[in-house]
Amino acid sequence: MTRPSALRLLAIGVCLQWLSASAVRCETIGSMLDRLVQAYPQALAGHDDEVVIWRDGTRMPVGQLDPERPFADKLRNATILDQLSLSYPLGAPSPPAVNADPGRFRNEAFFKKMYGDCNAGGVAGHLVSITWLPKSFGKTVKVTRINGIAERLTEISREIDDLDPKIKRAAFPIAGVLSCRPVADTGRMSMHGYAAAIDLNLDYSDYWLWNARSSVSIPYKNRFPQQIVEIFERHGFIWGGRWYHYDTMHFEYRPELLPAQPR
Numbered sequence: 001m002t003r004p005s006a007l008r009l010l011a012i013g014v015c016l017q018w019l020s021a022s023a024v025r026c027e028t029i030g031s032m033l034d035r036l037v038q039a040y041p042q043a044l045a046g047h048d049d050e051v052v053i054w055r056d057g058t059r060m061p062v063g064q065l066d067p068e069r070p071f072a073d074k075l076r077n078a079t080i081l082d083q084l085s086l087s088y089p090l091g092a093p094s095p096p097a098v099n100a101d102p103g104r105f106r107n108e109a110f111f112k113k114m115y116g117d118c119n120a121g122g123v124a125g126h127l128v129s130i131t132w133l134p135k136s137f138g139k140t141v142k143v144t145r146i147n148g149i150a151e152r153l154t155e156i157s158r159e160i161d162d163l164d165p166k167i168k169r170a171a172f173p174i175a176g177v178l179s180c181r182p183v184a185d186t187g188r189m190s191m192h193g194y195a196a197a198i199d200l201n202l203d204y205s206d207y208w209l210w211n212a213r214s215s216v217s218i219p220y221k222n223r224f225p226q227q228i229v230e231i232f233e234r235h236g237f238i239w240g241g242r243w244y245h246y247d248t249m250h251f252e253y254r255p256e257l258l259p260a261q262p263r
Contacts, residue, residue: 032084033062039236039256040147043114052080052110060110071099075186078105088238088257093229095220096244103238103254104245108188115146115194118180123195127178130154135161137172144195149253152235153198159231167225175199175249184209185245197252200228205249206241224248233258 033047044052051059063079074082086102116122127142128150134157143150160171176199179192191197199205206221222241229239236255240247
């Protein structure tokens with residue numbers, strides 16, 4: 001008898017072991033895609049468990065979930081369902097499980113459709129200027145207006161600016177927003193290529209590729225204030241410090257991985 005595909009199993013309901021937590025979470029394909037549509041209501045109209053339907057009528061295949069696919073292949077060739085498949089933890093930071101990188105699976109076609117292709121000039125027309133930390137840093141940066149990201153970063157900036165000076169010092173000077181470049185270890189476009197991510201103060205940051213690592217595991221490092229992390233998360237941004245392949249200065253707008261916020 002042919003083994004049922006992971007896609008079909010999830011469609012009827014299967015409990016997944018999410019790598020970033022010890023608990024088992026049960027979720028169907030329908031509920032996974034519901035999260036995605038609810039996270040991007042201006043762009044997405046719905047789904048039918050095999051495609052997501054954009055408001056312009058585009059039907060984009062969601063692909064399959066295959067637990068036997070290598071981690072590296074998912075990083076380079078993520079389906080939309082892969083993108084939703086890892087649980088993002090909240091609360092005090094702790095060393096993630098091996099390859100628990102919620103948010104690093106990114107379907108490039110999905111994000112290019114959402115934000116534009118920076119290599120073809122598709123991002124520039126959506127950029128607006130905001131002032132980052134006007135009371136403390138006061139430098140202008142350009143970010144995308146899509147999904148209200150410019151407004152969200154403006155509010156994040158205001159909240160960080162009101163923190164204790166010793167805490168908010170980790171938030172400036174920033175290391176960049178828009179950068180049309182691939183991620184170092186995947187070859188796929190960074191969220192910076194869509195102007196939907198921001199890197200904060202390098203002096204407070206740790207990145208897995210900068211640090212010595214054994215053949216067994218990557219030693220976790222983090223010096224970033226939790227208060228700053230929580231502000232970003234309340235506004236729909238995930239933090240690279242919750243990844244096994246950590247990047248603690250990095251925040252990107254990925255509300256599909258976070259609990260829905262009150263409107």
